[in-house]
Amino acid sequence: MNIIAKIIAYLLIATGGLFTALLTFSLFIDFQLTYFLFGIILLGILPLGVGIFILRKFKSLTQKQLDTKLETELMRLASKYKGQLKVTDVTVNLALSLEDSKSLLEKYVVKGLATTEVTNEGAIVYIFKDFIE
Known part of the structure; x- marks a missing residue:
């Protein structure tokens, strides 16, 4: 997995989690439903979802690369x-x-x-x- 993509994914997850928690906490302090919904979707759930998507995509890509390498090594071994x-x-x-x-x-x-x-x-x-x- 590309290290930069992994860092970005973890930052998005952390940011999304933090804003979701902060905005949920703000419900108890100053309740304004419109700002809350806008904020939690834009700053919380969206980055969280994108971060998880990026990690899953690269994880499946990495698994495919491992399968290909294993297949190549097995064929090399069969030849040997x-x-x-x-x-x-x-x-x-x-x-x-x-x-x-x-x-x-x-x-x-x-x-x-x-x-x-x-x-x-x-x-x-x-x-x-x-x-x-």
């Missing part, structure tokens, strides 16, 4: 192992948990990019045919 990967190979080389490694490999089976075979020892091997020599 000549198209035959085990869950433990992915776990060790990509620093993922066993469950995450298995679900990542299963995702490629579902997409039709890999198949599974069981070795004589009973291990499941994921075959990426594009990388078999």
Whole structure:
């Protein structure tokens, strides 16, 4: 996430939260509904909403970038192992948990990019045919 965008988002959230609190407090001191509604919408809720929107947008963008990087690393690994990967190979080389490694490999089976075979020892091997020599 761009650090400047993150700072702006947090500033908007802080400003929106502060003005919402101050304007709500002002209700008890000098009640003028028109000014209150105008102020809370313009200075409170709007910046708060925009800040949250920016953070969520960048969070989803960051997740997409991570997924793309993970996909690239998995393909590199499949090439290195000549198209035959085990869950433990992915776990060790990509620093993922066993469950995450298995679900990542299963995702490629579902997409039709890999198949599974069981070795004589009973291990499941994921075959990426594009990388078999």
